[in-house]
Amino acid sequence: MRTMAIPYPHFLGSENSAMDAGLLVPPQSPSSSSSSSLAPPPAAALTQDDLKRIAAYKAVEYVRSGMVVGLGTGSTARHAVDRIAELLRRGELSGIVGVPTSTQTHEQALALGIPLSDLDSHPSLDLAIDGADEVDPHLNLVKGRGGSLLREKMVEGACKKFVVIVDESKLVKYLGGSGLAVPVEIVPFCWKFTADRLRQLFEDAGCTAKLRTFPGTENPFVTDNGNYIVDLYFQKDIGDLKAASDAILRLAGVVEHGMFLDMATTVIVAGKLGVEVLNK
Numbered sequence: 522m523r524t525m526a527i528p529y530p531h532f533l534g535s536e537n538s539a540m541d542a543g544l545l546v547p548p549q550s551p552s553s554s555s556s557s558s559l560a561p562p563p564a565a566a567l568t569q570d571d572l573k574r575i576a577a578y579k580a581v582e583y584v585r586s587g588m589v590v591g592l593g594t595g596s597t598a599r600h601a602v603d604r605i606a607e608l609l610r611r612g613e614l615s616g617i618v619g620v621p622t623s624t625q626t627h628e629q630a631l632a633l634g635i636p637l638s639d640l641d642s643h644p645s646l647d648l649a650i651d652g653a654d655e656v657d658p659h660l661n662l663v664k665g666r667g668g669s670l671l672r673e674k675m676v677e678g679a680c681k682k683f684v685v686i687v688d689e690s691k692l693v694k695y696l697g698g699s700g701l702a703v704p705v706e707i708v709p710f711c712w713k714f715t716a717d718r719l720r721q722l723f724e725d726a727g728c729t730a731k732l733r734t735f736p737g738t739e740n741p742f743v744t745d746n747g748n749y750i751v752d753l754y755f756q757k758d759i760g761d762l763k764a765a766s767d768a769i770l771r772l773a774g775v776v777e778h779g780m781f782l783d784m785a786t787t788v789i790v791a792g793k794l795g796v797e798v799l800n801k
């Protein structure tokens with residue numbers, strides 16, 4: 522279900538939270554103390570990071586005291602983790618338990634004082650909030666540019682509500698359509714063999730398979746789970762996503778892939794003109 526975009530600054534509900542998000546500029550002088558003097562910056566002035574923060578703040582409105590919350594990974598999810606910590610500090614939220622989806626998020630949340638747990642202790646989560654690399658019209662996702670796709674899929678697959686936060690650049694007609702990769706986490710053993718099997722699966726879609734390396738090096742990127750990532754690039758629409766998912770997962774050597782099919786319950790899209798909330 523698609524809702525109308527909520528134009529800025531109304532989507533945040535209150536001027537305080539709008540200012541928190543950096544969307545409204547507070548009065549500069551005591552003489553201009555009237556709330557009506559608050560003015561949003563022009564839409565053109567919003568950076569991509571502003572949009573990520575706006576989507577993240579909107580998603581945190583779904584968090585209630587006492588919830589067990591999956592904490593996503595990446596530059597957008599980072600804002601949500603910051604916001605949850607801020608609301609805990611202010612006493613506007615309490616009793617939150619976070620389940621991080623990566624060591625990176627674990628470290629961030631720990632430093633911010635968010636109580637943490639894991640799936641062993643909390644096998645069912647109330648909510649998870651995370652970013653995505655691509656969102657298609659059916660709210661299927663590509664995730665894993667940050668390399669955390671396995672833990673993200675485990676945590677987000679265990680939650681009752683999965684809220685995805687993106688800026689509008691992440692919306693695509695079909696998965697793989699932005700030219701970004703669909704990542705696949707594989708075991709390091711004979712990775713070239715597995716990468717080639719993956720490429721062969723999607724020969725008809727003009728697939729190329731590239732081992733992910735640490736930027737500026739030839740060294741393989743290693744996930745939190747000690748695995749490698751092969752990035753699949755497609756020249757054409759992959760077609761049947763469920764069939765593609767099954768075929769990838771059938772290959773020995775594959776641990777998980779970054780297509781999150783039928784998992785998102787809500788996608789919050791921040792664009793230059795407002796925030797849109799897309800529901801399944």
Ligand SMILES: O=C(CO)[C@H](O)[C@H](O)COP(=O)(O)O
Pocket residue numbers: 593594595596597598651652653654663664665666667668669670673
């Ligand atoms: O899946 C992810 C990490 O594995 C991220 O959520 C995804 O890559 C989006 O990242 P960003 O918010 O930095 O654009």
